[in-house]
Amino acid sequence: MTTDSAAADPTTRVKSAASTVSDVGYPHGHLGHLSEHEEAQLAAFKTLVEAKGLYKPGPPASHDDPTLLRYLRARRWVPEDALAQFKDTEDWRAANDIDVLYETIELDAFEQSRRLYPQWLGRRDKRGIPVYLFEVKTLDNKTISNYEKLGKDSSFSKAKFDGKTPAGMLRLFALYENLTRFTQPLSTQLQDREHRDSPITLSTNIVDISGVSLKQFWNLKSHMQAASQLATAHYPETLDRIFIIGAPVFFSTVWGWVKRWFDPITVSKIFILSPHEVLPTLEQFIERRNIPKQYGGELEFKFGDQPTVDPAWEGTVRWENGHSAFKSRPAVWRENEDGTRVECVGIGSVNGVEQKELICSVPKAWPSKMSAPAAEPTPAATPVTKEGSVTEGTQTVPASEMQKLSISDTKEITEKHTEGSTVSPPTGAA
Structure with a gap:
């Protein structure tokens, strides 16, 4: 039988293995920090x-190198495996x-989606x-039902859909496009960071699950599963650390579902925090001024x-046309005429009229x-074993074994790496 202390602290019952990939997280495996093998x-x-x-040089x-590298990292640096995922994504995008x-x-449709799903704070981690x-x-049942119903009305954009992807979910992918085409490119150009030679292709996420009942989790299960699996398939390696806050006592049950929606690499980057761990952990990775007050x-x-x-x-962002902040809308970046700045252009439609x-500009x-690339050799793929030393593209526990871990197993592994806490030490994070 579960003890009261264990029931009161769900963080001791689920695995957070971020500490096990300490030497191979960003910027390792990213442009500017590749090994000869990579x-x-x-x-x-x-x-x-x-x-x-599928690619024109x-x-x-x-496709730029940072995009191609996302597929290689996701597929453990096996080009043939990366090709399969890349082709599936290109076919899906075209369809x-x-x-x-x-x-x-x-x-309006973009804003309706933005208000339901992860939102950029306007801030970055360390x-x-x-x-x-x-x-x-x-995301209660009624909200999701209405969202998916409205999403089936194709008038929210001029895109043609293949009918295979759930129509009610397609608007969600405008948010992923916003991540990869607006937020990450801006973060790449901002130079107040250590690895300025390495473009940003990741995101850090705070996921607050406080106040969510088991029934609500159950009602959201199919929607969240479909969204997570599509995102993992078509936007690989865009997630870095994920901090789960406010886990209820029954979360070990929910965790059993959730961890199956993500690839093992993503699972290894998840921190599940008890209340007393929240601020100390977030401060290891995010400056206090960039952490929400709550x-x-x-x-x-x-x-x-x-x-x-x-x-x-x-002194870096030069606002134009009366703007003084970023508002909710899709946007892209383009070079200006002399190539010295990149300009943020807001796009989207209002009543069918493109804007x-x-x-x-920055x-x-x-x-x-x-950092302009030189002429590249085209060697044959180096043989890669899918087991062995950990790299960002492997996991410390094989994927097949992660599903078999019992609650006691995950607790034992967590305590082994974190001395009883689910929080990784500063030098041991992905």
């Missing part, structure tokens, strides 16, 4: 996708007009990775708010002339 696998991957007609290339979806989505907040309690920080931000303006942008508006810092 460079060779990237070159081999390019050869494969070009041969399949340019210039400009049809559902994902570019058109993002560029023509009605601004590595320069954008921080998102997600309050799960906003979690012990100093930032005035509540779920549903627009991104805050970071004082660190002062384009210059919002701001100095172009990446890619720098120093």
Whole structure:
């Protein structure tokens, strides 16, 4: 029988293995920090996708290196496996007009989606990775039902859909496009970070599950599972650390479902925090000024708010057309005419009329002339074993075994790496 203390502290009953990949997280395996083996696998991957007609080297290339590397990391640096996932994603994007979806989505529809799902704080963690907040309690059964019903009305964009992806969920992917085409590129250009030569392709997420009943979790199960699995398949390696806050006493049951929705690499980056661990843990990775006040920080931000303006942008972001902050809308970045700055252009539609508006610009810092790629060799893929030393693309527990871990097993593994706490030490995080 479960003891009272264990029941009161669900964090002792689930695994947070982030401490086990300490030496291989960002920036390792990212552009500017590749090993010789990883460079060779990237070159081999390019050869494969070009041969399949999925990639054009340019210039400009049809897909940049940071994007290609996401698939390689997700597939443990095996080019053939990365090719399969990359092809599936390219086919899915074409079948559902994902570019058109993002560029023509009605601004009201975009905002309806944004208010339900992870929201950018306007802040970044200590590595320069954008921080998102997600309050799960906003996703009750009625809200999801209405959201999916409205999503089946294809008039929210000019995209054509294949009917295979749940129609009610397609608007969600405009938010993932916003992450990869707006937030991450901005974070890459901002130079107040340690690894300025490495582009940002990740996000840090605070997931607040306080106030969510077991019944609500159960009602959300199919929706969250479909959303998570589609995102894992088509936006690989965009998640880094995930901090779960407010876990109820029954969370070990929910965790049994949730961990199956993500790949083992993502599962290894999840921290499940008890109340006394929240601020000390978040402060290891995020400056207090960038942590929302409800979690012990100093930032005035509540779920549903627009991104805050970071004082660190002062002198870097040049606002245009009366703007003084980022508002809820899709946006993209483009070079200005002389190539010295990148401009943020707001897009989307209002009543079917496409919008384009210059919002701001920042100095172009990446890619720098120093980091421009030289001519690349095209070696054959290096043989890779799928077991052995841990890299960001492997996990310490094989995927097949993670599903078999019992509650006592996960507690034992957690305590082994964290001395009884689910929180990893500062030097032991992914």
